[in-house]
Amino acid sequence: MKIAVCISHVPDTATKIKIGSDAKSIDPTDVTYILNPYDEFAIEEALKTKEKFGGEVVVISLGDDSNKESIRKALAMGADNGILLKDNGMRDSLSLSKALADEIKFQNADLVFMGKQSVDFDNSITGQLTAEILGYNCVSVVVKFDINENKIVAEREIEGGKEVIETSTPAIITCQKGLNEPRYASLKGIMAAKKKVIEEKNATSFDNKLEIVQMSKPLGKQAGKILGNDSTAVPELVRLLKEEAKVI
Amino acid sequence: MANKILVVLEQRYNVIKKISNEISKAGFELSQKLNCEVEAVINGGEISDLNKIGNYGIKKITLLKNSEFTKYSPSAFSKSLTEFINEINANIILFGNTSLGKDLAPRIAARLDAGIAVDVIKIETSENNIIATRPIYAGKALVDIKINSEKKVFTIRPNVFNPGEPTENNSEIIVKGISSPDFSTKVVEVKKAEGKLDVAEASIIVSGGRGMKEAANFKLVEDLAEVLGAAVGASRAVVDAGWRPHAEQVGQTGKTVSPNLYIALGISGAIQHLAGMRSSKCIVAINKDADAPIFQIADYGIAGDVFEVVPALIAELKSNKFKKMPSFRRWHL
Numbered sequence A: 001m002k003i004a005v006c007i008s009h010v011p012d013t014a015t016k017i018k019i020g021s022d023a024k025s026i027d028p029t030d031v032t033y034i035l036n037p038y039d040e041f042a043i044e045e046a047l048k049t050k051e052k053f054g055g056e057v058v059v060i061s062l063g064d065d066s067n068k069e070s071i072r073k074a075l076a077m078g079a080d081n082g083i084l085l086k087d088n089g090m091r092d093s094l095s096l097s098k099a100l101a102d103e104i105k106f107q108n109a110d111l112v113f114m115g116k117q118s119v120d121f122d123n124s125i126t127g128q129l130t131a132e133i134l135g136y137n138c139v140s141v142v143v144k145f146d147i148n149e150n151k152i153v154a155e156r157e158i159e160g161g162k163e164v165i166e167t168s169t170p171a172i173i174t175c176q177k178g179l180n181e182p183r184y185a186s187l188k189g190i191m192a193a194k195k196k197v198i199e200e201k202n203a204t205s206f207d208n209k210l211e212i213v214q215m216s217k218p219l220g221k222q223a224g225k226i227l228g229n230d231s232t233a234v235p236e237l238v239r240l241l242k243e244e245a246k247v248i
Numbered sequence B: 001m002a003n004k005i006l007v008v009l010e011q012r013y014n015v016i017k018k019i020s021n022e023i024s025k026a027g028f029e030l031s032q033k034l035n036c037e038v039e040a041v042i043n044g045g046e047i048s049d050l051n052k053i054g055n056y057g058i059k060k061i062t063l064l065k066n067s068e069f070t071k072y073s074p075s076a077f078s079k080s081l082t083e084f085i086n087e088i089n090a091n092i093i094l095f096g097n098t099s100l101g102k103d104l105a106p107r108i109a110a111r112l113d114a115g116i117a118v119d120v121i122k123i124e125t126s127e128n129n130i131i132a133t134r135p136i137y138a139g140k141a142l143v144d145i146k147i148n149s150e151k152k153v154f155t156i157r158p159n160v161f162n163p164g165e166p167t168e169n170n171s172e173i174i175v176k177g178i179s180s181p182d183f184s185t186k187v188v189e190v191k192k193a194e195g196k197l198d199v200a201e202a203s204i205i206v207s208g209g210r211g212m213k214e215a216a217n218f219k220l221v222e223d224l225a226e227v228l229g230a231a232v233g234a235s236r237a238v239v240d241a242g243w244r245p246h247a248e249q250v251g252q253t254g255k256t257v258s259p260n261l262y263i264a265l266g267i268s269g270a271i272q273h274l275a276g277m278r279s280s281k282c283i284v285a286i287n288k289d290a291d292a293p294i295f296q297i298a299d300y301g302i303a304g305d306v307f308e309v310v311p312a313l314i315a316e317l318k319s320n321k322f323k324k325m326p327s328f329r330r331w332h333l
């Protein structure tokens, strides 16, 4: 089975975000970039599926040279091949998905794993968009995954419970925390990854349909009142919740 | 092309969800600003309370009906909706940013080759254009977005648009049978988390963190939630420790919530936790460390020991009559 994993290279979640001088992007100085945390679940599930059924895991990432760092991490975890779709510009999710779809088609992958969202734009739509463009089936926000022949049974998280979904390959699965425990790269894996060649291609270009008008920082909430340091403050808290905030 | 707005409503087990009221009101207000038509659509079976949506301004609702539509089918819902959108020639399509909306909206956008803006918390118009605002980088920044394609898809964050009080104003309901749906992807079973109110649907949340010290002490969190009619939430630290299930986790790798009241007990307020709850309307923090970052975004705080303060809070609430009982959004099975 040919399994593809699409990964993104994103600012570390603990990074302080500063708005750039153009007011349309963030200031990249001092920002550390990492493999998108949700993509680790995607890589792990791809490796587990390969271990069960055999095949090949190919990692695809669209971006500039720095994305190679995250591709290397995936290779060190055990992926077989890495592809960098070179692109230096800003893309909206639809244009990104079209380029990913092109490569997935070229790779002839019948099973694709992605993180449920990238932690930069927090969109949570790339998997679904890509699947529709390809005419693949798709299950998003998956916390349990099972495949037998080409039949897929997956559980996705919903409000107050889970939906059990049945579908078949070709399919895209977007992965949520809880699906698995991503493995650490072994020393052997890290050494092997260094020797692997990351294939570079130009990403196919498509128009953006989204335009960023401006980025801003959320209005700093005024730190509220500390009403006291023990239970004597409780009656005042309850009064404020009732009379000032009117939430109870 | 003249604008036409379509609001995609949600039901679960044929009961209209509260998000439907919110997006109906948002769609209605937008239609007034753009001076254009607005209507609504829903996939479902027999839905009894559908005409109540009219109370939030929508006069025409189409039910895409199939007895199997009680449960979600990504393939069937997206196919029938896309056909409907093309048929009525809607160009502005609104979804709720819920588990269903988040799954469905991008599928529709791809089928329509439309730009999509998700998790919108504010919609404004400038001339005939829509400017949507949404949080990015886990809420550390906001972005204003314009969609330049002819068709535009938006998902709207729950609990941000206040639907206000309903008025008596019934709608015209049109039923369209969907006879041969594409069930290549479908829900075969729904597993409901036993007897619990989910954080994603609650209007009050009481969350516990590592400051609760051990799993057994969550009894105190549950007791406080009980008197308030609230859902129990948790920080990642306690989920990772195995004290609480992941379904309760609030934050970047958990759920994003925006309840009317969020009470954080023994939670430090790490940036990834704030990412999931910072848009809550009122935040209360109880933490013995007065310098904990949670106090930076809390409206009210008590810098004390949870084991001393929370029992007193429960007692005080029990002895007090609430002016208004919290309205919580139960999931009807």
Ligand SMILES: Cc1cc2nc3c(=O)[nH]c(=O)nc-3n(C[C@H](O)[C@H](O)[C@H](O)COP(=O)(O)OP(=O)(O)OC[C@H]3O[C@@H](n4cnc5c(N)ncnc54)[C@H](O)[C@@H]3O)c2cc1C
Residues within 6 Å of the ligand: A013, A037, B208, B209, B210, B211, B212, B234, B235, B236, B237, B238, B249, B250, B251, B252, B253, B254, B255, B265, B266, B267, B268, B269, B270, B271, B272, B273, B276, B286, B287, B288, B289, B292, B304, B305, B306, B307
């Ligand atoms: C990629 C990534 C994703 C993450 N996603 C999430 C996420 O989704 N959600 C999330 O919550 N975290 C997330 N985290 C983890 C986050 O960084 C913090 O580690 C976590 O939120 C800390 O949980 P806590 O506040 O319960 O624990 P701590 O940080 O240990 O805080 C415990 C607090 O309890 C207080 N306390 C102790 N005893 C008492 C007492 N008796 N009375 C009152 N107060 C007391 C302490 O003063 C302290 O402030 C993520 C981290 C990473 C790297």
